[in-house]
Amino acid sequence: MKYVIAGAGPAGVIAAETLRKADPKGTIVLIGDEPEAPYSRMAIPYVLSGGIGEDGTRLRKTPGHFKNLSIHVLRDRVAKVLPKKRQVILAGGAKTPFDRLLIATGSRPVKPPVPGLNLTGVHHCWTLADARNIAELAQPGADVVLMGAGFIGCIILESLLARGVNLTVIEMEDRMVPRMMNETAGNMLKSWCQKKGVAVKTKTRVTGVKKSNAGGLTVHLNKGRPVNAALIVVATGVKSNTGFLKGGSVRMQDGGVAVDDHLQSSIDGIYAAGDVACGPDFSGGWAVHAIQPTAAEHGRIAAINMAGGDARYQGSLIMNVLDTAGLISASFGNWPGVNGGDIAETVDKGHFRYTRLAFEDDRLIGALTLGLTEHVGVIRGLIQSRISLGPWKKKLIANPSSVMEAYVALSPAAA
Amino acid sequence: MQKSLVIYPDKCTGCLQCELACSYQAEGVFNPAKSRIKVFNFHDQGRFVPYTCTQCDEAWCLHACPVDAITVDMTNGAKVVSDDVCVGCKVCTIACPFGTVNYNQATGKVIKCDLCGGDPECVKACPTDAIAYMDADLTGLEKMRAWAAKTDAALQAGA
């Protein structure tokens, strides 16, 4: 059996390892287009802040890890998939046959249609190469503009502050991390950042970037005065890497590869995992969830099925945890809530603590937290086990921060 | 041999000696806030429930870690965080559905129970034998496993 995995991110690597466990004899080819050994984008902010070296970003640390597992790591890129011929064509022109293919090509940052973003000094923060460019420009005291205060933007924010730059954040929406946080939490994050000396401009649009007379860049906004920058970091969202599938027969959905509950695409033997897959959403329906835990689960489950197993995916729970200059926030599942469902909130703006719980009947379906670091994972446990909260729903409505007590009380640990 | 901590809530008096022993072993100071085992006090019912990582097979934390900082101690099955490798991204803290991985803001690393390398201090510190350390198949671990399965992302038929 020959397995080809397109993409050497977390989904691809975990799939390769799971395949090896399930099928000790099969041939496994892991194709990645970046020059470095497989690494984690999640770790890039910590390279920037100086917490770790580039080696620290590696997905696997043991020397010879892939070789020891007889996983063939190929530095190349899949340019085309030929489903009927059971072949992929690589960017270099070579053809590689497969019996089972996993598309785990991840996603890439989006560059908004704003004039001037091709100028020198404008970077994404996505790859190690980006990190090196940013590190060079983000010197102490340098003016830096961060375009986009989404999840990625906020994660980089702390690293930039750690480098001692003079930071301005521009966000189109009315608050920070608009997709992960509601108005209350997003605005608390904003005031936290302002307290840390970051200029945060929400409901503001970058209209253009120009070279300034002083040799740097000038960022023009739809309102207010232009802002100078030695570096502009663009973090305005990502989209799935599916270009190589264009015009092919693999069915697409919401910008990703449509997969079933076994993570198989519309074509037999071709699977997809991670940021590129539009898979079952735990909260209902189908969605692209570009997050690390989903990539890991997708990789594991797709591989079990590729190797002939029968693993049905329950659906990924969208969740994020974010450290914005020391303020930790997390979001889980359907935090906006559903019609007719109860919402419980507790907020202490002065001390940057917030909890919001969303219920459907007597089950928890989503949550937001700010300033909580203890036992935060049980929120996932409560949501994903679909446990009936019984008398604890009332207690959680009275005091939403008691989620851990609720979980322990409802688990067999208390029996 | 997979071993685990077995907890008998009925014997617990809520004294927190386990938390003190744990934090002293792991952090070198007495600091319940940094303990890997936590006692929950259900005041209205007069119940105390010590709670910590069951070293579950699913190992959500380990799989969610983007940088391979959590590994399995082959001698006892403990999932162990390597401080040198952990970058502090906290993904494991939201991935663990049992809430037993916590972020330590003072060090910028995550903390979880590592079974003290096979000689758990909490067990020795408990004055009422409410915590025991034994082979996993002798314990109520199956109960916790069944619970864990409720959260499992994959339902595996025959796998």
Add this chain to the structure above:
Amino acid sequence: MAWTGKILRVDLTKGTCTDEPLNMDWAKKYLGQRGLGTKYLCEEIDPRVNPLSPKNKLIMATGPLTGTNASTAGRYSVITKGALTGAIACSNSGGFFGNEMKNAGYDMIIFEGRAKTPVYLLVRDGKAELQDGRGFWGKSVWDTEEGIKKKHGDPLIRVASIGVSGEKGVKFACIVNDMHRAAGRSGVGTVMGSKNLKAVAIRGTLGVTVDNPKKFMSAVAKGKQVLADNAVTGQGLPAMGTQVLMNVINEVGALPTRNHLANQFDGAADISAEAMAEPRASDGKPNLVTNAACFACTIACGRISTIDRTHYTVAKRPQYQIASGGLEYEAAWALGAATGVDDLDALTFANFICNEQGFDPISFGATVGAAMEMYEKGVLTKKHTGGIALNFGNAKALTKLAELTGQAKGFGAEIGLGSKLLCAKYKRPALAMQVKGQEFPAYDGRGIQGMGLTYATSNRGACHLRSYTVASEILGIPEKTDPLATKGKAGLVIAFQNATSVVDSAGICVFTTFAWSLDDIAPQIDAACAGDWSVDNLLLVGERIWNLERKFNLDAGFTGKDDTLPKRLLKDAAKTGPAKGLTSGLHKMLPEYYQLRGWSKDGVPSNKTLSRLAL
């Protein structure tokens, strides 16, 4: 090391919170908690100050062992000039508040002045700020604690607060932490209320260290083993709680009954530890749900109880159909024997209310007992009591008054005066069973002679915890003495007073001394703290603390004449039991006590004594 070396000064008048270094010279002389807090208070206030004026200060102090893993090392004390007594007050509490204060980086918090409007203090890891407390004013201890945790979204915050009784000036209001642990006596909660300070909320994650960890761990392990091997701390207290004493003390004829009119209570068995374990008819469950420990305590004497759901007190009030802090011996005695009430559920309910509204069950029960005697004697009538038939043994009167006292309403406001002022108001001062304004606890000074001297000489007014000679006279710890004899009791009381001053200053619980002597405690303190903490030095520290407290009281206007007991104990002989025919031999013990203390015949420490103690 062991001490954090930092204190927090909160000026309620100005609304400021300031860090200060701990005076380490004083720490070396007074150890911590009770001793060190008293030193600060004596240095900072005029002893003649009105306890409820802004010029009084209120100090919350931990000991050097607080927050460590030494058994019971979670204690803190509240030191102030007592609202009930006008004497030095030092009330000690367990639970989980002291260790939290230490983990937040403070050995001590000093409150001074008075806030213009109600406030509470919020402390997180070395950061302190006063918060608007108006939303919590008028709320119970239980609602305040829950409310503060909810408001700040943090269930791990520890709270010490006062209830409505403390706000409204009930003289024996407590400061309650962790729902049902209290700095209970002398009206420390009343002082807190007079400062418009509703609560202190703390979250600490900084950790506590000791000077010599290796030595410390070994000394602590040895100490724990001693507690585990001892019959009282290893078996009696965890199984039965302090309530193990109810039947014992009744049998020796030292259970004060109906305001000390009798010294044995025929209802004792019905309100004892044994009764708490008995399944009840309605649901087959006993009153006692479980035992519970305070921070780091390997004894776990605490009681968690429920009230029979069919009982009149809770049948229509589901909010009290919960498990909560159950009866300790002193509370069971005061609410029960002292009032003649033998209804265990009524006592448990009254105890819940004491915790919920923050007032001392000992002073409350004893004052109700005094009021009942005045009612039976016709001094009080239903006109005074608002229609309550205040006969001895009336459970409904007791529980009604608990609720009224908690709100300082109706006749509850008069009970809230304490027995001394209440009996004085109705011109029967001799019916108040108190010393220096503070009601007796649960031992009759006729049946246990050492306790008579204990009460008379206690620096904070009548109190069993200043020198618990019951241990020797009844339980034979460390050696058996005759409870009916007066000989040797002066020396015994002094030895207990000095040693207890050390225990109360270390951060550990006095109940350890059922098993521990200073020989067990000194190595733990010595390993934790820099400096010489030998048994000899500790005894000197204990004696110094006792004399400092004495000096405060003398400067506050007390004299040797206040070292006395009510006439009932001095003149009326015990009627039944082993002590039948005996009165308290205080007149024989007190002169010897003064002499052994190195005090004058009027009870004033001599210059020689003061200089020997470096005072």
